[in-house]
Amino acid sequence: MRGFRHFGMMFFCLLVFMGSTEAQLQMGFYSSSCPNxxxxxxxxxxxxxHNAPSLAATILRMHFHDCFVRGCDASVLLNTTSSNNQTEKVATPNLTLRGFDFIDKVKSLLEAACPAVVSCADIVALVARDAVVATGGPFWRVPTGRRDGTISRSSEALNNIPPPTSNFTNLQRLFANQGLDLKDLVLLSGAHTIGISHCSSFSNRLYNFTGVGDQDPALDSEYAANLKARKCRSLNDNTTIVEMDPGSFRTFDLSYYRHLLKRRGLFQSDSALTTNSTTLSFVNQLLQGPLQNFFAEFANSMEKMGRINVKTGTTGEIRKHCAVVNS
Incomplete structure (x- = not known):
């Protein structure tokens, strides 16, 4: 009897182990179901x-924003279909996202080749990586097997996506909520080495930092004066765009971190990385090493981020169209 119980317990544990491994992301997940x-x-x-290289930055940002709300489940792609449920897509942090049509076109090709097999969540993760690589940035592994979520709420995007006005405490909390540490914070912030921003994301630093018409003292005065004179001419400018990494915003390199040490990080959240000894040390370590080290470390953090609260196995669904849940 004892032997039978022992065998039964071993068999049960084996089933649990098999279930847990089957539910994990894996390299080449579609090798049988959709080989190409x-x-x-x-x-x-x-x-x-290459027709729109700036999309590399915005789709990378889309991937980041998706993973920080309900995990990497493509919930950021869902359209609002009812006034009672505003989706993540219309939340303030996502109003400037672009590239949804790019994702849709990739999805249509995959649906033609392998109907109802490849998730929108995996498409976002793969496109983000491939777009960065195609424009000269680092390569990282993208294990697949994510499934798509069916819930998307704008309020959750507001509560979970780190805003550009974040101080260090807020950044640390929001990243820790996703299982990301301070090293990940520094490395993933390095994505700001490419892309652009609207003035509205940082103009308070120029014109009304504490609510009394003042300027953020942590921002280099010469840089601030240049932004005021040539770019963001008023607090309420919602249309002008600015390079996040001046002079190098199309190149994935270390110049973003050099700007931080010169107090020329565009966002308050950028500047915050220099206010903590641990994150500042990580910044200096990156600058003291070769670019390849940054690429390798960035790749590790991107793969880690891409695993946040993923839906696998029988959880979620494989959407037929990325903007709507299956009927």
């Missing part, structure tokens, strides 16, 4: 990203 899936994504990105 990753090649289809990569080929489309390589053919079209």
């Amino acid at each position: 899936a990753e090649r289809i994504v990569q080929d489309y990105v390589n053919r079209h990203i």
Whole structure:
């Protein structure tokens, strides 16, 4: 009897282990169900990203914003279909996201090749990586097997996506909520080495930092004066765009971190990285090493981020259209 119980317990544990491993992301998840899936994504990105290279930054940002709300489940792609439920897409942090049509086109190609097999969540993760690589940035592994979520709430985007006005305490809390540490914070912030921002994301630093018409003293005065004179001419400028990494915003390099040490990080959240000894030490370590070290470390943090609260196995669904849940 004891032997039978022992065997039964071992069998139960084996079932649990098998279930847990089956639910994990894996490299080449679609090798049997859709063998050309990753090649289809990569080929489309390589053919079209150079027509709009700025999309590399915005789709990378889309991936980041998606993962920070309900995990990496493509909930950021869902359209609002009822006044009772405003989705993440219309939340303030996501109003400037672009590239939804790019994702939709990739999805249509995959649906034609392998209907109802490849998730929108995996498409976002793969496109983000392939677009960055195609424009000269680092490569990182993208294990697949994510499934798509069916819930998307604008309030959750507001509560979970780190705003550009974040101080260090807020950044640390929001990243820790996702299982990301201070090193990840520094590395993922390095994505600001490419792309642009609207003045509205930082103009309070120029014109009304504490609510009395003042300027953020942590911002280099010469840089601030240049932004006021040539770019953001008023507090309420919602249309002008500014390079996040001046002079190098199309190149994935270390100059973003050099700007931080010169007090020229565009956002308050950028500047916050220099207010903590641990994150400041990480910044200095990156600058003292070769670019390849940054690429390798960034790759590790991106793969880690891409695993946040993923839906796998039978959780969620494989959407037919990325903007709507299946009926």
